[in-house]
Amino acid sequence: MAARFRDRVDAGRRLAVELRSYRNDPDVRVLALPRGGVPVAYEVARELHAPLDVFIVRKLGLPQFPELAMGAIASGGVMVLDDDLVRRAGVTDAQLRAVADVERRELARREERYRGGRGAPDVAGRTVILVDDGLATGSTMRAAISAVRQEGAKRVVVAVPIAPPETCETLRMEADDTVCALTPEPFVAVGRWYEDFTQTSDEEVQELLADARAFTSAPRSRMPLPLPMDPLDAAAEWKTPP
Numbered sequence: 001m002a003a004r005f006r007d008r009v010d011a012g013r014r015l016a017v018e019l020r021s022y023r024n025d026p027d028v029r030v031l032a033l034p035r036g037g038v039p040v041a042y043e044v045a046r047e048l049h050a051p052l053d054v055f056i057v058r059k060l061g062l063p064q065f066p067e068l069a070m071g072a073i074a075s076g077g078v079m080v081l082d083d084d085l086v087r088r089a090g091v092t093d094a095q096l097r098a099v100a101d102v103e104r105r106e107l108a109r110r111e112e113r114y115r116g117g118r119g120a121p122d123v124a125g126r127t128v129i130l131v132d133d134g135l136a137t138g139s140t141m142r143a144a145i146s147a148v149r150q151e152g153a154k155r156v157v158v159a160v161p162i163a164p165p166e167t168c169e170t171l172r173m174e175a176d177d178t179v180c181a182l183t184p185e186p187f188v189a190v191g192r193w194y195e196d197f198t199q200t201s202d203e204e205v206q207e208l209l210a211d212a213r214a215f216t217s218a219p220r221s222r223m224p225l226p227l228p229m230d231p232l233d234a235a236a237e238w239k240t241p242p
Helices: 008-018 037-048 083-088 093-115 139-150 165-172 202-217 231-237
Strands: 028-032 052-054 057-061 069-074 078-081 127-131 155-162 177-182
Touching: 008 037, 008 155, 008 177, 028 037, 037 052, 037 127, 037 155, 037 202, 052 093, 052 202, 057 093, 057 139, 069 083, 069 093, 069 139, 078 139, 093 202, 127 139, 139 155, 139 165, 165 177
Parallel strands: 028 052, 028 127, 127 155, 155 177
Antiparallel strands: 057 069, 069 078
């Protein structure tokens, strides 16, 4: 059995090791899928010295089994559907609209709360690293990929600590680069691979985003300049400038 992550901070630091080729690249933007993806992405952004923001994606759950994703919606009006699952589950157009309307309202609420009036991140011509705390079907990540491409991203990278092998393979066909730190079989569920999988709160998301804005706006001289021999040690020792 693959080694589990202690928590999302540990997952983010371990994932950052896999992404060190993007370190100190001024074109890189790290976008987290809230809420659970934010603590992971915070560690990635801090190690890469890249700006961090959120990209809101909401799962569309089957009416009879809400935890099973039949698709997802993302900022910008993007919707991705698993047409085969929708057909097999007998989901009607009216049911699909009802689920989507609920999730659109929640998407709008989160955008307002997390950004507080700030505009969406400008990703045109940038390398965008999309981060979540783990994937199952990958439908939310597929929606995010489609949305940032529509916004003009030059290169789209998917980065997650844990996902089933088949999900990672599917995303490799849609993203320019896909990094899955662990791809265990059997997979079962994302939470199985964390010792602490406590739900991330809205308040924690806001705090991490504010802290990230502080360290990315600090002068470059305040940040470690040489690439460390051990990125995990560097991530642990790096402290946010006042």
